[in-house]
Amino acid sequence: MKEHVHHLKDEEVNILLNDLLEQYGYDFTDYSFASVKRRLQRVYINDRFPSFAEFRYRVIRDSTYLTYLMEQITVNVTEMFRDPAFFQALRKQVLPVLATYPFIRIWHAGCSTGEEVYSMAILLQEMNLLHKSVIYATDINESVLEKARKGIFPLAYMQQYSQNYLQSGGQHDFSRYYAANYEYAKFSESLSEKIIFAAHNLVTDRSFNEFQLIICRNVLIYFNKDLQDKVLHLFSESLEQLGFLALGAKETLRFTTVAPLFKPLAQKEKIWRKIAT
């Protein structure tokens, strides 16, 4: 059977993960094994390696290939105003609190190509808070950050994004935020002015500031329980007292070791507030 020839064994996946760690310092050993295996499998088949040995050789020897492989392993799919109810909750329940502070610091961890961060900047601008905010947007992956800095997204998606935006409580014509050019929409620089895009690896890097809001959506689902706990502690340490933590639609603090430090603010929208240290 054709796909069986190109079937990676669990041991081979572990060998590659070990190579990535030893050779490049990228530690995927506490990621969801099923997800990592599936991603590696996809690359192995798509790039038509004749054997595992040749796949491995390429990974070890070719650092440009590594960049690509990293992008493939870490899923980068994202959207603007994904889960409109979540952004509505930010508008109604979180930003009005942040508005009372003289200065607002937000961290988007695992921001991918930036769609979520630009969505956030739009909310802040609409509530006239952007001028006193700074948003740190981080990801493990340099190449997605490069795209995020440009703020250029396919024009074909704008219809969907505009719909999400309106559902999240947006009042304007969404097209005011970008300039359309051929197939692309370039988002206004007035939005990106207050965003700092930087590489940060949640597995190995430490806390770098104190924030009032941390947003990390659809990243923890790729981690095993231990790593989830470790990263949640990092977030807890990086939040001010009464700071907000927002996770993805299918992620939760329940059953984690930081659960006692937080109280739910919007349960369905996955927003918590830090109440203890």
Add this chain to the structure above:
Amino acid sequence: MTVSLPRTLVIGGSAGSLDVLLQLLPSLDPACRLAIIIVLHRKSDNETLLSDLLATRSVLPVKEAEEKDLLRPGMVYVAPADYHLLIEPDGTLTLDYSEKVHYSRPSIDVTFSAAAEVFKERLACLLLSGANTDGADGLQMVQAMGGVTAVQDPGEAEVAFMPRHAMTVMQVDRVLKQKEMAEWVMSL
């Protein structure tokens, strides 16, 4: 290690498969010891409604699959809208927000293949009605790993394309009519 994993059945369906499930789930034996996973294509915005709907009819407890849930015998797990559902080697579930496969998330191929890797011969997969090519690659993988494969009889399916497509690319083990399904499940 494999021995401690429950025997598992994954059912994949698209257009026209909801009714099949609504008939099958009430007719199962409450003593069924399979872990059952359901992956159904649907519009991404009707959230948890599907598991609630299935729960009203099922004799076995139904829940929406959550991150890190451990698969247990005698339970029905429904893949949530807009995430792929994967299975870890230890029998826990993982949700994945990666590219759609066959324009679908959740994709049937993704869960069939992931289950095949973990459960090998302790797995059966059933592909129902649909207008999509999803599921056929996954079924082949299931077969290659020693699991049992079945499709809904295209002659009976509301949309024959999906089970028929699987039958053209492989030799499936069983072609089931609706009235044969419950018995087949209980025989696994």
